[in-house]
Amino acid sequence: MSTEPRINDRIRTPQIRLIGHTGDQVGVVDIDTALKMADEVGLDLVEIAPDANPPVCKIMDFGKYKYEIAQKAREARQNQTHIVVKEVRMRPKIENHDYETKRAHIEKFLKGGDKVKVTMQFRGREQTRPELGFKLLQRLAEDVALIAFVEFAPKQEGRNMTMVLGPTKKKTEAVAEQRAARKA
Structure with a gap:
């Protein structure tokens, strides 16, 4: 299993708890409805909490999300101290x-x-x-x-x-x- 979150058509559950692109909670909706909503605003549907029941998904720009995670990881590596x-x-x-x-x-x-x-x-x-x-x-x-x-x-x-x-x-x-x- 990969560590990368599932996006768009890779989300297989029939119903999800949806968070809109502005951060407001939409509620429990069908996966098809959520995909249409994400497509209307030109963003991706990203599964944030796959273990929740139902899984939590958010409408966001996936490329930007990956970039921010990489930046945080790079910053954490730079702040590490090496005891010599x-x-x-x-x-x-x-x-x-x-x-x-x-x-x-x-x-x-x-x-x-x-x-x-x-x-x-x-x-x-x-x-x-x-x-x-x-x-x-x-x-x-x-x-x-x-x-x-x-x-x-x-x-x-x-x-x-x-x-x-x-x-x-x-x-x-x-x-x-x-x-x-x-x-x-």
């Missing part, structure tokens, strides 16, 4: 300026509404001191506390320690603010 997880990698012996640069990138991602996965990479003898990486990740979480919250606390996974930060604002709010800033 950005990843930033660092080492426990990171220099202060490099840390500030990474923090600035993380803030930019969070202000854009994206989640950020921070990965602390340990190499060689650094693996014996995971508390250094843990302290650095805690410091980072405190530095971005105004715009983010810790979604997943720092956790050791083999050679890496990861932490996920989520933005306090939703992606839709962040995108709306960016658009408003561009227009101003």
